[in-house]
Amino acid sequence: MEERMSIRPHRLAIENRASGTITGVREVVSFDEGQVVLDTDMGLLTLKGKELHVSRLTLEKGEVDLNGNIESVVYSSNEALRRSGESLFSRLFK
Numbered sequence: 001m002e003e004r005m006s007i008r009p010h011r012l013a014i015e016n017r018a019s020g021t022i023t024g025v026r027e028v029v030s031f032d033e034g035q036v037v038l039d040t041d042m043g044l045l046t047l048k049g050k051e052l053h054v055s056r057l058t059l060e061k062g063e064v065d066l067n068g069n070i071e072s073v074v075y076s077s078n079e080a081l082r083r084s085g086e087s088l089f090s091r092l093f094k
Contacts, residue, residue: 007041008062012073019067020047028057028064036066044078 010024022038022045029037029044036052038045041062052068 010040010042012045014070014073017049017070020065020070022064022066023062025059025062025064027059028054033068036064038064039078042075044076046072046074046076048072048074 008024010022012020012022014020022040024041025038026041027039029039031037031052031054033052034048034050036047036054038047047066047070049071050069052066052070054064054066056063056065058064
């Protein structure tokens with residue numbers, strides 16, 4: 001199976017540390033009220049905060065909207081995730 005490697009425009013917009021819109025998202029790795037981890041075309045994106053909620057998720061377009069109290073935003077390498085080859089949904093339904 002060939003992995004889709006098309007790179008979409010990646011954009012991160014945060015308004016008043018209370019809401020955010022992210023594009024260029026490949027996969028939601030994990031999420032809860034304290035942390036959202038997204039696999040983007042530019043690397044893993046980790047948003048930490050309080051009362052975080054994903055209000056809209058459209059993986060076909062690579063878009064995520066979230067709200068809550070955003071305290072930090074960190075990018076890191078997503079190479080280990082790429083090598084694992086497992087998506088969030090395949091890990092959930094083992």
